[in-house]
Amino acid sequence: MPTFDIIVLAILVISGGIGLYQGAVREMISAVSFMVAAIAAVYGLRFTGPFAQNLVHPEWVGTVLALVVTFILVFAGLRLLGAGISQGIRGVPVLGALDRTVGLGFGLLRAFIFLGACNLAFNAATPSSLRPAWLAESKLYPLTETAGALLKAFAPKGMDAADQLTPALTRAVLDGSVNPQRDSGDSSGYDAGARGGIDDLVEKAR
Template sequence: MTELAALDYIVIAVLSLSGIIALIRGLTREVLSIIGWIAAFYGALFALPLLRDFVRGVISPDWIADGVILVVVFVAILIGFGLASKAFTDKLKKSPIGLLDRVLGLAFGIARGIVIVSFAYLILLLLLPPDDHPDWVREAKSTPVLKSATAILVRIIPFDNLSDRVPDIDDLMKTNTLKNVIDDNLPTLPSDIKENISGKLSDKEDSSGYNDKTRDLLDALIEETTE
């Protein structure tokens, strides 16, 4: 049997842990948990201007007061939403569809684990070229799978906009821009997957609109996969 590298064990551990947690909690609670984090984030941002004047009158300096508002509101919403979702899902687990909810949760957890390790691999590519990766990454049996999963992610999510939102990100990534990472280090996709993703991206563009930079990148990716 071929010996596994350290990266293989890390991938197995992340997927197993994510899957087990989701199996225990169930799909419904996992989804509600994500919604809760999003609600807490936006709730804190919404509460900041409403509470700022009052809290700044009690706490100084101003940046600490703002931080207290964000943290307290975020945690309060997260806890409240979590308690409500737990009460709902506890009843769901005792219902006839409880087992199905757990099985679907397992699938969700594994998929989430794949996304986590794929993002981690993408960050590694941005920081270090493949030739500089340690042996336990380059020789891992899971590396080709990570490349394929990461290739799908970068073709679905418009990562190219990141350099517009984070001004110095290209400097932080040295000379390894996102486009170079996509073009040089990630595999092309099978035509059927490419066409499916391209169709979804077209629907996204019609509904929300991509900028010219994003369209140029997508065109380049599609041309690459057809060569």
């Protein structure tokens, strides 16, 4: 068996095994928790950013810290909630078996997406004339080609959604990077007293 096929099988078995062990509910909650935590960290930055910037210097460190802490807290909270739901489902024999079976499918789907992404990256970086000959002997390379083709087909829809979210995300990050207390305390240029003091120093220096 070609080394490539062994690697692909290992990825499928490992990802499927993790899905079978954790179950569908925990797998889906993990994915949803990650997305919700990321969105909460970014959109909450307008509130957490200025607070963290007043505690930590330089201010960019405070901004990063606000993002990381918010993400961890939301992700951990949702995971704990999901763990309780998963345990309740596994307490029912029929639902527990169904949860693990669907979890296996979820794990295989995750591996399929990963292999498709690797295939797209490999094809983009390697011209067809330079691809190794052992790919022709691989039994599972067509599987990665199919996965890559499906990802490529769905990519435009994902890009459209990303384009719609980008302005809102950018606005949230910009709002969170501004410290109202700092910015309101800053003044542009010199006031009348400062200008008068500078003029006196200039006159004395003459």
